[in-house]
Amino acid sequence: MVTDISGDLFPQISSKWKMVLSVALVLLFSLFIIILLPIADGIMLGIVFAYIGRPIYNFIKMKRHLGALVATMFIVIPIVMILGMGIIEIANQLMWIAENQGAVIESLLDFIRNLNIPDAYYENIRQTIWNSSISILPLLGNLVFVSYARGIAMFMINLLVAVLVCYFLLADGDGLYRSVLRIIPKGNQHLVKRYVHHMDIILSGVFIGNAYAALSVSTLSVIVFYAFGLSHVLALATLIFVASVIPMFAGYMVLVVLTIVRYFSLGFESALIFFVVSSIIIYAPPEFFLRPYLASIKSHIHPFLIMLAFLGGAFVGGIAGFFAAPILLGTLVSAYRVYVEDLEYVSPETSADE
Numbered sequence: 001m002v003t004d005i006s007g008d009l010f011p012q013i014s015s016k017w018k019m020v021l022s023v024a025l026v027l028l029f030s031l032f033i034i035i036l037l038p039i040a041d042g043i044m045l046g047i048v049f050a051y052i053g054r055p056i057y058n059f060i061k062m063k064r065h066l067g068a069l070v071a072t073m074f075i076v077i078p079i080v081m082i083l084g085m086g087i088i089e090i091a092n093q094l095m096w097i098a099e100n101q102g103a104v105i106e107s108l109l110d111f112i113r114n115l116n117i118p119d120a121y122y123e124n125i126r127q128t129i130w131n132s133s134i135s136i137l138p139l140l141g142n143l144v145f146v147s148y149a150r151g152i153a154m155f156m157i158n159l160l161v162a163v164l165v166c167y168f169l170l171a172d173g174d175g176l177y178r179s180v181l182r183i184i185p186k187g188n189q190h191l192v193k194r195y196v197h198h199m200d201i202i203l204s205g206v207f208i209g210n211a212y213a214a215l216s217v218s219t220l221s222v223i224v225f226y227a228f229g230l231s232h233v234l235a236l237a238t239l240i241f242v243a244s245v246i247p248m249f250a251g252y253m254v255l256v257v258l259t260i261v262r263y264f265s266l267g268f269e270s271a272l273i274f275f276v277v278s279s280i281i282i283y284a285p286p287e288f289f290l291r292p293y294l295a296s297i298k299s300h301i302h303p304f305l306i307m308l309a310f311l312g313g314a315f316v317g318g319i320a321g322f323f324a325a326p327i328l329l330g331t332l333v334s335a336y337r338v339y340v341e342d343l344e345y346v347s348p349e350t351s352a353d354e
Helices: 002-060 064-099 101-113 119-182 186-227 233-245 252-266 268-294 303-353
Strands: none
Touching: 002 064, 002 119, 002 186, 002 303, 064 119, 064 186, 064 233, 119 186, 186 233, 186 268, 186 303, 233 252, 252 268
């Protein structure tokens, strides 16, 4: 009788301990995620850098750690030069605007005055700009002054984290994947492998294809902008990079704005020459040389969904959200594709049995 009671009791105690252990592991994992949140930008950038650098790592065929180092530097150096210095330059310009609010307003009003707008409309525009400047520019100044130093410091820390994550993913990514696969029950390993395969194809199309095109376009834009004597070249190249990464956007959006500004400042001929030369030099090489390679790297997700993921992620989570949202979209689409494959595999057998 006692033996039966203890026999019934021990499985219950065992299951309760398993539940407690599971809850404890979930809490510890959640705490670990919270601890990593300040460097989330660096982690996400490192994952993206690793995806971008993987074709280089596979191509050079060096020793594992040496190849990872070369591929990391090959990707990180141009991106840091363009994005890193560009973001710092944009922050410096915001600082200058916050410190010289009156000069900014006067310059904007002079530009609008030169457009020969009728006096009635000009007065309304002038009043709108003045009212907006009273409320927006002081707020911008406070935000910039408070967050500038901390933002630059965190950016440099996250950049270092991104380089390290990129290097170790390239060097030890396969080993990490095999370690994770070992804890999966053998009966489900084939399912996980198919899921990872689909996700890898999707993320390669999202990051590798877009990033290589954007990196080449923004690098060439630095040369062209310097040649035409534009100011804030790195900031403009950063804007072109970001616009080129997002599907359905393009660096042309930045070029068109620059052409319009050049038209009002230097005339039609100068604006036309700038637009034609920029278009040929910046966009012709990627179209003729990169396009055949990029054509084989497609995510097969509608560009509109990817665009929404990039933009929504940026608004919600900044740099980390900008790259995390497409990854989350890729995980969902991968699960859907595995599910559809299983349905297509089961359906013929079901119909044959019937």
